[in-house]
Amino acid sequence: MKQIIVPKDARAVHDLNYDVASEDQLLIWNLTDEQYRELDGLHIFDNINLECEAMIDEYEDDAIIFEKLSGIANILARNRNPMVQKLSALMLEALQRQTSIHFYF
Numbered sequence: 001m002k003q004i005i006v007p008k009d010a011r012a013v014h015d016l017n018y019d020v021a022s023e024d025q026l027l028i029w030n031l032t033d034e035q036y037r038e039l040d041g042l043h044i045f046d047n048i049n050l051e052c053e054a055m056i057d058e059y060e061d062d063a064i065i066f067e068k069l070s071g072i073a074n075i076l077a078r079n080r081n082p083m084v085q086k087l088s089a090l091m092l093e094a095l096q097r098q099t100s101i102h103f104y105f
Contacts, residue, residue, distance in 0.1 A: 066095070
């Protein structure tokens with residue numbers, strides 16, 4: 001299962017990093033294969049990788065830390081695709097909570 005996860009607070013970031021976070025500590029988007037393919041087809045993950053120096057792809061897990069979120073969140077917010085808007089909303093949550101966003105593919 002592919003997931004995009006935003007920890008709700010600093011404690012949740014810590015717990016997620018040590019694989020002990022509970023679901024109530026996290027905002028979780030369980031992507032279907034179709035949703036993943038749509039985002040990938042729009043080169044969203046490539047754009048995130050370039051902007052944030054990440055390695056997000058189908059066989060890689062990665063996270064974007066708080067300090068790198070604002071640039072890519074602004075870029076994604078301009079895209080009107082519903083899947084991109086959902087991802088953008090999660091990034092904005094991470095910004096507001098001063099946490100991070102994690103991609104588990």
